[in-house]
Amino acid sequence: MATKVILESGQISGALEEMAGQILSSAGEGGSVALVGIRSRGELLAERLKGLLSDLGAGEVDCGTLDITLYRDDLDQMGYQQPTVRSTEIDFDINDRVIVLVDDVLNTGRSIRAALDALIDFGRPKAIRLAVLVDRGARELPIAADYVGKVIEAPADKRVQVYLSEVDDTEKVILE
Template sequence: MKKKTVLLDQAAMGRALTRIAHEIVEKNKGGDNLVLVGIKTRGVPLTKRIQEKIRQIEGVEVPTGELDITLYRDDLETVTSTDDPELKETKIDSDLKHKKVILIDDVLYTGRTVRAAMDAVMDIERPSQIQLGVLVDRGHRELPIRADYVGKNIPTSEEEIIVVQLEEVDEQEEVSIYEK
């Protein structure tokens, strides 16, 4: 893969997440009755950052959770190189019933990850509403799914890949576009 350009640096990512946090607070009339759920892997640190920004804006601590969607994927046999997929822990300590769950992920592409995440949440407990926030929406949907909160829309070709790197996971902070 060949790196084409950096789309978001650390400062731009911070601004995008601040905007998402403000939009979440505005749309939901505050931070009450919300649960932020990060889709593993990079959705989890993004969730914690948005939680902190909402705390700064509203002065409330919105509960968070971590969601592993591995067993809910409809393309499991094509994305794993072994017979046994690598399972990560789902950790949601908050009651989801009658809450607005906001799923957080790094990149929205085909919509299949989000569909799997919605299935996983519904198996845990039925919330009153599920919303979606993503750092990057790159288009090319295969399912009728759209994000409620988007940090940046980046139209891409099928030959391009969006790579999100976060300090907590990758020890680097940027969003780049690569050519296959």
């Protein structure tokens, strides 16, 4: 299958740095910011943003991980393809915080819908923002990202795959 590189390793870092800058300048208004990554790539991106925010002088930002499996709207259709349910690890109080949800790719918006429901079961944040590395369009729900690394128009039959050096042998975003 023909693949096309959307972001090279350096561009991923650049995009994340820019997102961290934007988060620092805007998300903090009216409350203290915390990051919550959606398993599994979002978790890694949230950790990176945490590091970048700290480099920018934001100090130690709380960072948690959300597993959305139990909140998916396609559980009945997924059957055997279901990922293993993993734990959600948010060891700070999310009440009255500004939570930045972090995911790798924004597509239909259904994962984010599930994540919003899951997050709200942990408390009532002051606001929830969304940061994604790639927005590939084709939304099925009225959901938009606040911080985006790269916007592309991906044909419906193509997959956007994010590889990160923490868990993959390479670091890039491709369209395949």
